[in-house]
Structures are given as structure tokens and as C-alpha cells.
Amino acid sequence: NAGVTQTPKFQVLKTGQSMTLQCAQDMNHNSMYWYRQDPGMGLRLIYYSASEGTTDKGEVPNGYNVSRLNKREFSLRLESAAPSQTSVYFCASNRGRTEAFFGQGTRLTVV
Amino acid sequence: AQSVTQLGSHVSVSEGALVLLRCNYSSSVPPYLFWYVQYPNQGLQLLLKYTTGATLVKGINGFEAEFKKSETSFHLTKPSAHMSDAAEYFCAVSERTGRRALTFGSGTRLQVQP
Numbered sequence: 001n002a003g004v005t006q007t008p009k010f011q012v013l014k015t016g017q018s019m020t021l022q023c024a025q026d027m028n029h030n031s032m033y034w035y036r037q038d039p040g041m042g043l044r045l046i047y048y049s050a051s052e053g054t055t056d057k058g059e060v061p062n063g064y065n066v067s068r069l070n071k072r073e074f075s076l077r078l079e080s081a082a083p084s085q086t087s088v089y090f091c092a093s094n095r096g097r098t099e100a101f102f103g104q105g106t107r108l109t110v111v
Numbered sequence: 112a113q114s115v116t117q118l119g120s121h122v123s124v125s126e127g128a129l130v131l132l133r134c135n136y137s138s139s140v141p142p143y144l145f146w147y148v149q150y151p152n153q154g155l156q157l158l159l160k161y162t163t164g165a166t167l168v169k170g171i172n173g174f175e176a177e178f179k180k181s182e183t184s185f186h187l188t189k190p191s192a193h194m195s196d197a198a199e200y201f202c203a204v205s206e207r208t209g210r211r212a213l214t215f216g217s218g219t220r221l222q223v224q225p
Contacts, residue, residue: 004154033212042201045212090154096211098160098162102155
């Protein structure tokens with residue numbers, strides 16, 4: 001039972017490059033989320049998706065786009081990476097309100 | 112809007128001592144409350160949660176937390192710290208209606224001294 005799987009685990013980008021972070025869950029959850037974690041700031045919501053085909057902005061959406069391809073997959077795209085997007089990115093999913101399951105994270109460095 | 116405040120970004124205790132990590136929230140109605148633990152280079156794991164019912168909730172690894180509505184608090188405790196408890200701990204809340212996303216505190220790094 002894999003839970004929430006994120007790829008890649010590590011990535012280094014140059015400023016201006018683009019990339020897509022992939023996330024897939026095998027728990028048949030409707031809701032999926034992307035968070036970023038920065039030192040001293042906890043996790044902040046970038047985007048979330050309540051169901052397939054729907055997405056909504058979170059607290060820090062600027063510079064990001066998302067796609068909810070199907071019920072399992074929720075990708076996060078950086079069109080033109082900036083050093084301020086250096087962070088650890090977490091994908092999560094839940095079925096109800098009582099527990100979210102997190103992936104192992106993607107550590108992204110933008111130079 | 113909800114917010115979560117964790118007092119103390121770093122807490123150090125001796126092995127065998129009481130662990131107390133503080134969490135206060137701000138919300139127009141009592142939210143669902145959570146504590147997550149993060150070990151180095153790993154994702155977040157749920158320790159415990161309060162949704163309804165008994166205000167003292169027990170979680171994994173001997174941790175527990177008490178929801179105090181009057182104090183808008185949800186402090187995490189463990190009677191006796193173990194070396195393996197060294198990690199970062201996050202308090203989080205989610206609304207009972209509407210968006211289901213979590214709002215996190217800034218985290219508390221727990222160090223356990225031998």
C-alpha cells in the first residue's frame with residue numbers, strides 16, 4: 001500500500017526553468033493538496049483539489065499551476081522557477097476531514 | 112480565517128522528562144485539531160486528532176493532547192521523553208465546513224538530551 005507518492009524526491013533548477021512535480025495517491029481519496037514547507041513557517045497551502053477536475057488557490061499560489069488529471073493524480077507546475085521557490089513541497093490527500101496523508105516530499109532548489 | 116500559534120520553535124528536554132509542546136488556535140468556531148510529527152527528511156505523520164467527544168485524546172507513541180475550548184488551546188504532552196521522540200512537531204487545524212485544507216503552526220523542534 002503505497003499511500004501518497006511524490007516524484008522526484010530532489011531537484012535542482014536554474015532560475016527560469018520549468019518543471020512539474022508529480023503526485024499520486026492510491027487510497028481513492030477525493031481531496032488532494034500541495035503544500036510548501038519553509039523553515040520557521042510550517043506548511044503553507046499552495047493549491048488544493050476537492051475532486052477530479054476542480055482546483056482552487058490556497059495561501060501562496062503565485063508562480064504555480066496545478067492539474068488534477070484524474071482522481072489519483074495531482075501535479076504542480078512551476079512555469080518559470082525563481083529562487084524564492086526553493087522549498088520542500090508536500091502533496092497530501094484525504095477522504096474526510098479527520099486525517100490527511102502526506103507524501104515524502106520533494107526538495108527543490110532553484111539557483 | 113484560522114491561525115495556529117506554536118510557542119517555542121525549539122524545546123529541549125532530558126530523556127525521561129515531561130514533554131510539553133504548546134499550541135493555540137484562532138478560529139470563529141472550534142475547528143478540528145491535529146498534531147503531526149516529522150522526522151528528518153520524511154513526510155508528516157499523524158500523532159493524534161480531536162474532532163468531537165472526549166477532550167483528552169491519546170495518540171501514538173505515548174503522546175496525548177487536551178482540547179480546551181476556553182483557552183483555545185491544544186497542547187501536546189508525553190510523560191516521559193525518549194530519544195526517539197526527537198523530531199519536529201506541527202499543530203494544525205481544519206475547518207468543520209467548507210475547505211478541508213489544514214492550517215499549520217510554524218512547528219516546534221524537540222530535542223531530547225541523554
